[in-house]
Each structure stands twice: as structure tokens, then as C-alpha cells.
Amino acid sequence: MSFEHILVEPQHAPQIALIRLNRPKELNALNLQLMRELRDALKELDNNDEVRVIILTGNERAFAAGADIKEMAGRTTVDMMKIDQFSTWDQIKRTKKPLIAAVSGFALGGGCELVMTCDMIIASESAQFGQPEIKIGVMPGAGGTQRLTRAVGKALAMEIVLTGRFINAEEALRAGLINKIVPTETYLQETVKFAQQIAALSPLAVQLAKEAVLSSFENNLSEGLLFERKNFYMLFSTEDQKEGMAAFVEKRAATFQGK
Ligand code: DAK
Numbered sequence: 001m002s003f004e005h006i007l008v009e010p011q012h013a014p015q016i017a018l019i020r021l022n023r024p025k026e027l028n029a030l031n032l033q034l035m036r037e038l039r040d041a042l043k044e045l046d047n048n049d050e051v052r053v054i055i056l057t058g059n060e061r062a063f064a065a066g067a068d069i070k071e072m073a074g075r076t077t078v079d080m081m082k083i084d085q086f087s088t089w090d091q092i093k094r095t096k097k098p099l100i101a102a103v104s105g106f107a108l109g110g111g112c113e114l115v116m117t118c119d120m121i122i123a124s125e126s127a128q129f130g131q132p133e134i135k136i137g138v139m140p141g142a143g144g145t146q147r148l149t150r151a152v153g154k155a156l157a158m159e160i161v162l163t164g165r166f167i168n169a170e171e172a173l174r175a176g177l178i179n180k181i182v183p184t185e186t187y188l189q190e191t192v193k194f195a196q197q198i199a200a201l202s203p204l205a206v207q208l209a210k211e212a213v214l215s216s217f218e219n220n221l222s223e224g225l226l227f228e229r230k231n232f233y234m235l236f237s238t239e240d241q242k243e244g245m246a247a248f249v250e251k252r253a254a255t256f257q258g259k
Contacts (some may be wrong), residue, residue, distance in 0.1 A: 002043060005034035008041045013192050015052040015199040017045045020059070021083055027065035028058045030110045032083065034068075039091045046095050049258070052199040052206070054095070055191055057102040057119060058111075060126070060184060066109025069136060089142050093117055096207050098198050102191035103127045104184055108166070113142040119210060121178040123169040124187035129177060130166035148215070151177045202240030202256040208232075222234065 001008050004022050012018035019041050021028040028034075036077055038056075038257060045051050056066055075083075092114075101107075101115040104124035112129050131144045139145070149157035152175040159165060169181045180188035198206060208231035215227040235241050239259040247254035 001041060003037040003041065005031070006041060008045070009058070010045060010048055010074045011052060012055070013196065015050065016192055016195045017048070017051045017054045017190075018222065019045075019054065019056050021057070021064055022059075024059055024061070026068065027062035027106060028111070029066060029068040029070075030064050030114065031068035031071045032085065035085065035088045035092075039088045042092055042095045042099070046097055052203050052258075053098050053100060053195040053250050054081070055100050055102050055188075055195055056114075057188060057191070058105065060104045060124070060187075061104040062105040062111070063101065063107040063127070063257075064111030064114060065106045066111050066132070067142075085142075089117070096210070098195075098204075098206060098210055100191060100195055102188055103129075103178075104187050106166075109133050109144075110142050111183075113140060113147070114145045116143060116147040116177075119213075120194075121172075122180050122182060122187065122191040123178045124184040125169055125170060125181055127169040127178075127181075128166040129160075129168075129172050130164060131161050132164035132166070134162060135164040148177070151175070200256070202235075202238065202244060203258040204240055205235050205237050205244075208235060 007020040007022050009018045019038065021034065023029060023034060042054065045054050054058040099118045101118035101121045103115055103121060104127055107115045108130045109132060111133055124197055131140045131148065133139050145161055148160060156175050160167065167175070169178065172178045174179055180194070212231050216224045219227060240256045243256060244254045
């Protein structure tokens with residue numbers, strides 16, 4: 001895999017892949033090419049049996065400061081509709097493996113929306129989150145008004161979206177937007193440690209459990225419970241379920257093969 005705006009390490013650590021957004025001079029502004037590269041890399045890593053968890057990160061100063069304003073500034077509604085960035089974002093959303101965002105510095109606009117498309121968020125002490133689109137005359141367009149509101153509730157989401165105010169890692173943790181705050185100097189190593197806990201588990205159980213949690217965004221409660229039940233039953237046809245339960249009974253560590 002070779003890309004211009006992202007760096008991909010399929011084996012950053014055993015079973016852990018890393019994708020780094022890499023337009024540092026532009027604070028990792030998400031231009032169309034970067035997003036397409038990200039979509040292609042995720043698809044490839046999703047199909048790679050050696051990979052169990054994918055980490056998405058930027059650099060210490062910025063995860064991503066949003067969509068590339070310079071690229072977007074002259075566009076009309078018709079241009080935007082023809083480009084149809086949503087198909088790229090929709091594909092990213094369909095990643096089956098757990099996707100963990102390791103965020104340091106700015107995660108703004110589309111950057112914040114991308115982070116919220118991930119399954120879990122580990123933030124450095126210097127992380128800042130925001131949806132400042134309102135300050136440039138637009139509004140969030142890639143899920144910001146929906147995912148942020150579900151994560152932090154109406155009052156704070158409304159404030160963030162309507163004023164463009166950034167929140168820091170502490171406030172994001174208190175509000176339920178992120179999983180954990182870690183030191184800035186070691187934020188990536190800490191994220192890898194976090195990812196390793198999940199990589200050690202049955203990838204089949206992890207995938208179906210992820211799907212079931214995400215279904216709560218799409219379905220009402222009874223549909224969601226039915227979806228969960230079917231995934232739960234399905235896991236009883238896997239070797240990993242036999243291994244996991246046998247290991248518990250035999251008081252030993254389980255080894256999951258993803259079968
Ligand atoms: N786009 C392009 N360039 C950017 C950028 C961005 N979003 N953010 C920063 N840069 C560039 C700056 O222009 C500057 O470039 P040079 O002037 O050096 O050439 C360089 O990065 C360093 O930035 P600053 O000099 O501004 O650095 P500061 O530390 O002073 O300020 C900042 C950092 C993050 C507070 C500031 O750069 C800033 O406010 N950036 C813009 C933040 C923002 O408004 N983000 C929201 C953009 S709109 C959609 C999907 C997604 C979206 C929409 C639709 N579909 C699927 C349809 C998303 C929209 C957005 O994200």
C-alpha cells in the first residue's frame with residue numbers, strides 16, 4: 001500500500017495496524033484525496049487476517065483540523081453533490097474491525113466527525129475537539145450534529161455546534177465523548193496498549209459485538225435487541241466460543257484463532 005497523505009503500518013504492533021494522517025503543514029486537513037486513501041487503506045486492513053484492531057491517528061499538534069477549507073471554498077451545491085463525499089465516509093463507517101482514534105491536538109470539524117466515526121477515542125492531555133463550521137458560514141456535514149448529540153447530549157452539542165467553541169480532553173471525558181485521557185508524550189503507546197486488550201479476544205465475537213453496539217444508532221430498542229440476540233446465537237457456532245469457555249472452565253488463558 002502506498003499513499004501520499006497517509007502512512008499505513010499494517011503491523012505497527014502484533015495484530016495492530018496504524019494509519020497516520022499525514023499532511024502536517026495543513027494540520028492534517030482532510031482533502032478529498034486523503035479521505036479516499038483512508039477509505040482504501042481501511043478496506044485493505046479490514047480484509048487482512050493479520051490485523052485485529054486498527055488505530056487512526058494524526059500527530060501531536062493535530063489529529064485533523066477539519067475538511068480542507070481551501071479545497072472546498074469555491075464549491076457550489078452542485079459541485080458538492082457531484083463529488084458525493086458521503087460514499088467515501090459511508091465506506092469508512094462500514095469498517096468491521098474495531099477502529100480506535102488516538103487523538104492529540106486539534107480534532108475539529110470533519111476531524112471531530114472522523115474521530116466520532118471511530119469506535120473508541122483515546123485522547124492526549126492536549127486534545128481539543130470542536131465543530132467550528134459555524135464560524136466559516138456552514139454547519140457540520142459528516143455526522144457532527146447527530147453523533148455529537150448522542151455522545152454528549154443536546155445542551156453541550158448545541159453549544160459546540162452553534163458557537164464553535166472547542167472543548168478540551170477533560171471536558172470531553174466528562175461529557176462522555178472519549179474513553180480515556182493519557183499523557184501527550186505517550187498517547188500512541190497507550191492507545192496500542194488499549195488496542196492490545198481487544199486484539200487478544202475473539203475477533204469474531206469482537207466484530208459481532210461492535211455491529212450490535214452500532215445497531216443501537218440505527219434501530220429502535222426492540223429491533224436492536226433482536227439484532228443483538230442473533231449475533232449472540234451466531235457466536236455459538238465458532239471455535240472461539242468453545243475455546244473461550246473451555247479455557248475458563250480449565251482455568252487457563254484462552255487462545256482465539258478467529259474461527
Ligand atoms: N483546511 C485547510 N487548511 C487548514 C485547515 C483546514 N481546515 N486548518 C488549518 N489549516 C492550515 C492553515 O491555513 C495554515 O496554513 P498556512 O497558512 O501555513 O499555509 C496551517 O494549516 C496552520 O494553521 P494555523 O496557522 O491557522 O494554525 P493555528 O495554530 O494558528 O490555528 C486552528 C489552528 C486549528 C485553530 C486553525 O487552523 C483553524 O481554525 N483551522 C480551521 C478549523 C475549521 O474551521 N475546521 C472546520 C472546517 S469545515 C463532509 C465531510 C466533512 C465536512 C463537510 C462535509 N461531507 C461528507 C459532505 C467537514 C467540514 C469541515 O471540517
